[in-house]
Amino acid sequence: MTVKYRFFAGLVLVDIEGTISPISFVRDTLFAYSCEHLASFLAERGHEPAVAAILEETREQSGDADALRALLAWQEQDIKAPPLKKLQGLIWERGYTEGAYKAPLYPDVLGALEAWKAIGLPVHVYSSGSVKAQELFFRYSTVGDIRARFAGFHDTGVGNKQVPASYGRIIEIAGIPASSALFFSDNAGELAAASDAGLQVVQVVKDGTVADARFPQISSFDQIAVDPA
Template sequence: MIRAVVVDIEGTTSPTRSVREDLYGYTRERLPNWLAENSSTAAEPVLAATRELTGRADADPAEVAEILRTWLDSDVKAEPLKTAQGLICAEGFRGGALHGEFFPDVPPALTAWHAAGFALYVYSSGSVRNQQDWFAFARGGSLSELISGYFDLTTAGGKRESSSYTTIAGAIGLPAERILFLSDHPDELDAAVAANWRVVGLARLGEPNPPRPPHRWVDTFADIDPTDRGGMVFEARYRRGS
């Protein structure tokens, strides 16, 4: 029986476009000044980690900004970039320039699952700070009170590695088979299944990741019932061949 539901953000709870255009755009514009102005404080670990990853020990803040911008444009899931993005965007969320954008079926489903007693968690490549702000400053009202915890690359590991899901299950304190994972990415679903999680794929109109067997796929949270045999769905319209 499912006891916890873990959700991805980009392409699953929220449009990919809103993440990449809003968060990425806000970060890209502000990276150079933020690194230069905070090089001895908040930006120091970001500078150090980027220099280490690239082998460019002498890179100044301007050079690091260009490296991070290149990673951002290529959607590289690098920890120093995600850390910088979380810190930079925190100001945007609090100032009203940024909001968490969600598909319309997501808030009512999360609210209903929470009311039914399911523990809800978020696992995204974005930093925990970004995730918390995304839910706390959701357009239409905060959703953060529904969420029991957040996981990212630093706290759990890569999303295509089965060991990351084992780590999350240990942190949640539940057997793997009692956790349901929702994501739009087939490789992430594969990794979760390898760790004995239950999974359902989201294949939303206009999103970039096509569905792939053997997973069940739906296009809305409204088609997911976590109480039904551990995360079975009412219909699987996106199975190949259907």
């Protein structure tokens, strides 16, 4: 495939859903699994300290004394509340370890990850799913455990993905200038926020993603070359 763009970067930052993995996996597999098992999971493990802490955090953030009701409402409305994301990570862990599913990657992703690793270019992940959920995703992927391909994982603990300051925090953690980071996402709002924070950005257009002419666009990672800054 013809290379459309060449970038110089000191760090690559990638989204997961719609960028390196089909959105349908999260929507149709992971969300469906957590919807089916959330209530039973809490009934079985709600007494454990880590789960009890999530329930208390849910009550505080939702203002609802019934944590289960609040969690179910958040899940139904796809509200990316941190307590829900933490709980989903625990529920999804059970599904992964029991072999209920594996996390799929687009065919062009592994080659890009290996190429970046070969030239010493660190790759970080920024997803609305918890860090635990991200690590599970890459541990139980369809191409095996690829966690070693990544140098860092970030979730909404650094902030909302459509807020420029969130990307500033990631850059601060990485210890590099914003202009030397390259962010890949399918989401135009996220790309705009990252661009406003000074990052280089590329929109990955797959699975019916609406292309946004403000950003460079690729349909495969084969279309881009990244050299160390």
